[in-house]
Amino acid sequence: MLSTRSFRAHLLDARLAGAVATTREASLRSYRLFAARDPRVLIGIDPEQSWDVRDLIGLMADRCGVSADPAYTSGHDVIDPELTLTALEAFAERLAEVAQRRAPVLFGTGHPHRLLGFYAELADALSAAGCEVLTPxxxxxxxxxxxFGLRTHNLDYVRGVALVRVLDAERPGCEPGAHTHSPLPVRTALAAAAEAGGPLPELVVGDHGWVCGAGQLGFEAIGLADTDDPALFVGEAEGVVSVVVPVDDAVRSDYYRxxxxxxxxxxxxxx
Structure with missing residues (x-):
């Protein structure tokens, strides 16, 4: 079993936490766009309160560990590994509760190149525990x-994890899927499940629009988010998202094992 001390060291060594690759400039740009309610950054969340950039910096400092100083405008962002560990405990607790109830779950990712393996292993474990892993x-x-403009994607599932592929842009099996922040895939999946008479997921697990889109529709949602993804943390702060784990979401896929x-x-x- 991996000890907490060893795992914390891995978070820092792999730059999943600590000084991460995401830049302060990228994060601040996302905060400005979120404050302006740009749909590209809201990714499915409809905030109840008004969030300005200073509010978002304070929230992200509290939930991720980034600098709370608005004057800090360049360099690498930082994720506090203790906040990652605390959030992972809550994340694991939600998985355990679903497994005990053998409840249906839905997995989806907008980061298939990096995170598909992480979610697929969780899906395998919940399936083995008796949960139905949904593929609507x-x-x-x-x-x-x-x-590049409006592009048509196909909703697909790999090892029980939903992702999207650009239509006719990829040869089957060549790429794990497209990177996207959009909440449209999860809305499509949930609508299809409802139209078919269920079952509906008791828990949605993923990132980006999969978490925000599901949470905004009233489904319990948990996931991972980087320092330039304020929507998930706002959703958590407003009670729309259950658990968000602060972690760099774009390191090598094997670092997530x-x-x-x-x-x-x-x-x-x-x-």
Whole structure:
């Protein structure tokens, strides 16, 4: 079993926490866009209160450990590993509760190149525990606005984890899927599940729009988020999202394997 001390060291060594690759400039740009309620950064959240940049810096300092100084405008952002560990405990607790009830779950990621393996291992463990891992709207088309304009994507599932692929842009099996922040895929999946008469997920696990979109619709949602993803932390602060784990979401995929082992151990779901 991976000890907390060893895992904390891994978080820092892999730059999942500590000084991360995400820059302060990128985070501040996201905070400004969120304050202006830009849909590209809201990613499915409809905030109840007004959040200005100073409010967001304070929130992200509290939830992630970034600098609370508005005058700090360049360099690398920082994630406090203690905040990551605390959030992972709550994340694992939610998984354990769902496993005990053998409740249906939905997994989805907008970061398939990095995080597909992490979610797939969790999906395998919950399936082994008796949970139904849902795959609604398989193959359904979703039109998502990207920096290249409106692009049609297909909703797909790999090892029980939802993702989207740009239509005709990838040869099957060549890429794990497209990077997206959009909440449209989870809205499509949940609508399809409802139209089919269920079951509906008791828990949605993922990142980006998968968490925000599901949470805004009233589903319990938990996930991972980087320092330039304020929407998830605002959702958590306003009670729309249950748990957000602050972590760099774009390091090498194999660096998340200890994260998987740590969560499954804490949730008593290790095989």
């Amino acid at each position: 709207a398989q193959g359904r088309c979703v039109d998502i606005t990207t920096r 200890p994260l998987t082992r740590y969560v499954l151990n804490r949730a008593c779901l290790s095989q």
